[in-house]
Amino acid sequence: MSKFAELLANPANRSAADIQSDAEREFSNRVSGSRLVARKANGISPSGRSVILGVASYSPNELQMLDEMDASDGIARFDVQVFDVMNCRSHDDFGRFIPDAPKRVEQSPVVGVYEDGQLVRFETGLHCVRETLNRLGLLP
């Protein structure tokens, strides 16, 4: 199984822009090959206990975090959906992926935790998102 972090491997010393563009293009295929589910930008709140996670496909740390989640036993207990924040062209776009998200998102990654269709927690930044996922048992 190919890892998310491998999307940014650059053994041929290609330009950073090319590597990042390829990673963005390949991201959805990598999700399809994982235990994670692709989040659609439909503005619909998920039901049950759900987590929606947005990561930057240009960030090694955030892709590494996806690999950790994919390997975690915890994802069986949640509906976990993921998206690439590069699909957001404005702050408003985050609301289409994470309904009821705050109007401004200043950094990635982003996570929304839902219970019965209600957004109960929203965090941004690697440290705070990892803390949230850890508490939910979604990181090994």
Add this chain to the structure above:
Amino acid sequence: MTAGKHKPQAAIHLNLGGEAEQLDCINQQPHWADLADRASRTGRQLRDELIAGDPFLFCDNQNLPFPDGSVDAIITNGVPVDRVTWLGPGIPSSEIQRVLKSGGTWHHDGQLLLTKP
């Protein structure tokens, strides 16, 4: 007559989009950010990193306030290069090339991408 003092210029190492995750760098953040913002990696306020001794520069990354050929080394970690995100344009590689000295290096995500001729 007292001879004037001459201080050798310290090497300039610039971490574009930096959050003080690397030692001995000037950490460049966008002009709209400020010291109350939290570093993504640590959750600490940038102010705390500054107090701990890590310098920050808040400026437009499209037009870095350095003369041509004046920077010894540039580091970029997990930032968009020549891409546009919801926050606006990322780091332009043309600016990196412009400000680097001849022989200066650019490391991106830990990999040497450029030694300027």
